[in-house]
Amino acid sequence: MAKKKPVEADVSTEEKIKEAARKVFTQKGFAATRTRDIAEEAGLNLALLNYYFRSKQALFEIVMMEKLQQLFGNLYPILDEEITTLERKVEMVVHAYIELLSANPDLPLFVLSEIRADPERFGQRIQAGKILRDSYFIKQLRERRPDMHPIQFVMSIMGMTLFPFIGRPVLQAIGSLSAKEYQALMEERKTLIPKWIGAILKVK
Amino acid sequence: MAKKKPVEADVSTEEKIKEAARKVFTQKGFAATRTRDIAEEAGLNLALLNYYFRSKQALFEIVMMEKLQQLFGNLYPILDEEITTLERKVEMVVHAYIELLSANPDLPLFVLSEIRADPERFGQRIQAGKILRDSYFIKQLRERRPDMHPIQFVMSIMGMTLFPFIGRPVLQAIGSLSAKEYQALMEERKTLIPKWIGAILKVK
DNA sequence: GAAATTTTTAATCATTTGATTAAAATATTT
DNA sequence: AAATATTTTAATCAAATGATTAAAAATTTC
The missing domain is CATH 1.10.10.60 (Homeodomain-like)
Structure with a gap:
């Protein structure tokens, strides 16, 4: 048949x-x-x-569990490598995120909105807390800049990387950019952000 | 009576x-x-x-109109000052935002979520596009770094400043921080972010 | 202070929406 | 191929929800 x-x-x-x-x-x-x-x-x-x-x-x-995993799950393996340098980790994380978010632009706003809607439920379900806190990445940050709280750097790395996707409609309007131009800027940020984080780590 | x-x-x-x-x-x-x-x-x-x-x-x-105004409306007057330096503008904007968001932590996630829900309606209603694009701030960025798209800096400034409020539940969990400790980090960022943006503007 | 106007309330409506059900269609087993 | 199990459908339910209405209460006007 x-x-x-x-x-x-x-x-x-x-x-x-x-x-x-x-x-x-x-x-x-x-x-x-x-x-x-x-x-x-x-x-x-x-x-x-x-x-x-x-x-x-x-x-x-x-x-939601899938999306949480997608957004945060691949972070730990990179960040807890013992031998990889701080700089290299930033490169890898930023690259991985921009790749991921270019294919899933709604992901961060979705996940963060739903976490806000019920912080205790999802907030806890991210073991990322303890896991990330004890990672080599945090250790390396502490060694490099004992004068700063490591979360300050995490905030900036994530902010610089995720925010362009979270605030895209606004940013694209400000710059009057086409979708293609916007994507080109994202590509550029793959190398730009690591360079900038490097500068931030140095400056006192 | x-x-x-x-x-x-x-x-x-x-x-x-x-x-x-x-x-x-x-x-x-x-x-x-x-x-x-x-x-x-x-x-x-x-x-x-x-x-x-x-x-x-x-x-x-x-x-929503109120909140759009609250989040973006105070930006232009600062950024279009003719005599204020680039560095000083960054200081002022970051300070103003962290003050504002400390009192209204839900503001950015709310506004950006609703814009995403109907981008053309609200996206257009932000005249910020043309207005900001022609501001002295953008002009100053272009002069300082003709090699970079000014939006790259805008993304980073906004990302570093807004993201800690957008991603607060996650970041607070990662750092296992109390509300008071978190607020202290935000205070610290008022000076930290301008310093970091300064470094970013220099690095080639 | 009576009449008119404005504001507030309780009850109700119409639609939307998540979910269920019983029957039909399809696939699997024997 | 008949019997059984699984999947799909159309119809319907019950609760939630945005909105309306007519009457009551409060306020303002004259």
Whole structure:
């Protein structure tokens, strides 16, 4: 028969729903997302959402955990390398983030908004706290600049790297930049930010 | 009579609603805010909200315009001063922002989230684009570093300044900092960021 | 102080929205 | 191929939510 294996059926219904949920939740946030939006985006019947995932909340939970992992999960392996230099780590982290966020520009605003909506729930679920605090990266920062709180540098690295994606509509308007021009600036920042962090680490 | 002028009546009902709306909208965003939340926060009957402001959307509009002004409106007067040096402007802007955000920590995440929800509507409503682009600040940046796109510096200044408030739950967890300690770091950043931007402007 | 106006309230409406259900369609097992 | 299990659908439910209304209360005007 011709229709034995539907061409698109290689992606399971469950995965279609998750993929649609990733897209819609990330774009609009939990509160502004209607389960019907997700069903429509997936091209599926609304009831399937509850059939496979029980509730909007449960589906969101899954997506949110993925996104937390995506945004923070790859950080620790880089930052806790023992032999890699501080400078090299900054290069790697900044590069990795700009690559990631260029492909997922809504990620940081989504994650940080949802964390704000329920700080204790998600704030705790980031073990990143203890894990990062005891990392070699923090140790290296302390050695290099014992006079400064290491978080001051973390704030600046993350700020310089993430903010262009968080505030993109505003920044793009200020600069009257096309999407292509904006992306070019992001590429440039891959080397710019490490250089600047280097300068910051030196200055007293 | 004892109850001729109710003690709290010096604040009009209309203003009570606006104040409650500011608080709830800023904390939870438009979509997650129910008009009942606002009425309750104001200690008033739900119907008064529509009586004074017609609709949730109309009330939101008012609050949002206020918040846009609060977040971006004070920027231009500082940045377009003709005689003030670049360095001094950075000092002033960073100081003003950290003061503002220490009192209104939810402001940037709120504004940027709502802009993302409808970029063309609010993005355009920030005349900041043209206005800032032609400011003396940008001119000074161009003169100082003709080799760099001025927006690269704007991104970094705003990132370093705003991000600690946008990502506060995460950063506070990473550093296991108390509210007081966190605020102390923000105070420190008032001088730290200008110093760092100075270093960034120099480095080639 | 009576009449008119404005403000406030309680009750209710209409829509939206997350979720459920029973039946139909499809796939799997025997 | 019949029986069974799984997946999908259309219809519907119940609660939440933005908004309205008519009456009551308070205030202002005359």
